[in-house]
Amino acid sequence: MRLLAWLLLFTACTSVEEHTRDNPLDFWNPNAEVPPPAEACANPAACSSLVRTTDSFQLRFAAFGPYDDQDELTVQWNRLDHPAIDAYLLQYGPDDNDLIELEVSADSTSAVLPGMTRRSPPFLVQIQVVSGAQHSRPSSAIYTYGLDYDADGSINLEESNLGTDPLKEDSDGDGLLDGQERNTGVYNGLHDAGTDPLTPDTDKDGLPDHFEATVTGTDPTKQDTDGDGIIDVQDLIATVALDSPTADLELLDLDTDGTAELLLLSAETGWFKALSLQDDGNFSKIMEFDLALPEATGLATALDNAGKPVVLAWREADGQAVLLRDEGEGFDAVARPFVPIRPDHVALNAGVSGRITLAATSAAEALLTVLEFDLEGKELGRQLLPLEQGGRSLHWLDLDLDTRRDLLVLNEQTPSLSIFYLQADGTYRGSGQALAKKPYLGFGLTTVDADRLPDLVLLDERGFSISRHEHGLFSALLEVHSSVRPTALEVLRDGEHRLVAVLSGTESTLELFAFTVMPTDTPLAAEDFSSVEADRYRELLRVNNGPELLRTGFVDDDQKPDFLTLSNRSRSVSILFGKYLRYHADQAF
Structure with a gap:
């Protein structure tokens, strides 16, 4: 059969779409006068x-x-x-x-x-x-x-x-095929979603159409599926009411069942309590402990080499602390160590057999102290190490892959990094690295490539930057501007995904960035986070009013990391469950 070489122009009946000679669907004179529609x-x-x-x-x-x-x-x-x-x-x-x-x-x-x-x-x-x-x-x-x-x-x-693209199966990139989206406004299941094929979120409720149809079970054509006056995206956030001002929030798996309990430290009484997620979706108190440490400042947590929980509560004003262990029958105070500085930040490391190590920084004194205890709370030794000005945030990690946990401290005023490598004899060898001149707010560590070496994520007033770990130093890889004013950062991994969560306490929002591990020789560009490819992703979520703290962990049993924000202004903890976030559903927006 001989067919004449003229194809159709795809357009709605009320408009004529402009094409160029380069468009393979258009072989006629683009300058020809077009009469009005029939x-x-x-x-x-x-x-x-x-x-x-x-x-x-x-x-x-x-x-x-x-x-x-x-x-x-x-x-x-x-x-x-x-x-x-x-x-x-x-x-x-x-x-x-x-x-x-x-x-x-x-x-x-x-x-x-x-x-x-x-x-x-x-x-x-x-x-x-x-x-x-x-x-x-x-x-x-x-x-x-x-x-x-x-x-x-x-x-x-x-x-x-x-008006959809006849050469693209999903014109709006929301995960539903164009044939499933007929724009009828009535959801009849995946085969006939009733959604707009040109709008990823038809009902403008903050959840893309495919995600509602396949993950949350909500109606992609209705902002408020259950009619409770709350739009669907906010229905996915759990809230825990606080009965008193709270100084700190940590997550720790107290009963080794694979899910973490919420540990809340009272800002007034010196008590802390643990809340656990129940089968009915509510949180209930499972434990309360009197620390006898009024006006305590913060908590640090760890699991020892046997998987038993260890908790340290500390007070910034005078360095007083309480060290707790749980052998399976509840917490006992095993020691009341004195931290010989005014601590701003404290971290625990209990993974070494028979030992618990406490590290604390003081920005005012430019010092790092390391205290070591046995499991009964007996002090085994201490070291006092100098920092640059503003040394505050710290993390334990194995920087050189020798199985020993090293210490990395961010000096916010200098700005620089202080790196302390743990030696075989138990002492620390210090080194440092200058950073770009800007005010930093915190940092986290993850692996952005396949070399297993921890890479650096730095939070600043505009967003965050990622630096790759190479030959003992961190080299700048990219900067990503956040759409909110950052106040806190959490960095974590979920399978092949690397997650960067940026909290804005002033705007009461959480912005989540996700990307997949890349080959070592492949750079990651900042603009990648605005693409529509499934391995680059960002999402902006509303949380409780005026959040002060951001924590991550596994609160439920779906093995997806959850995000928690603490706000004393609203006396609440907001919990965004990871199973409702879109990066693991192969969606990117």
């Missing part, structure tokens, strides 16, 4: 699509009624006002050597094509002017709207009517 196309039920031909005619295919209707196709054209025109001759069919002829009057602008429906396979249509015994040269087009070029369940005619 009158019948003003009817919203008329699903029609425009074709410009080589000559004077503008052909438009139209089908009326529902998408699954098999009504015969109508072809429409612009009327040519000329007294010599006696009629129009249409010829159509799948084989241009055996065309069906149809002659219509000179005042006609449309004709039904018997035997042809919107789902017909490609066929040729040509129109000629009849004047006496003479016929004009035919103007031709090929109907291809019955095909489904991108195999998304929506034929080309339907895609033209809805």
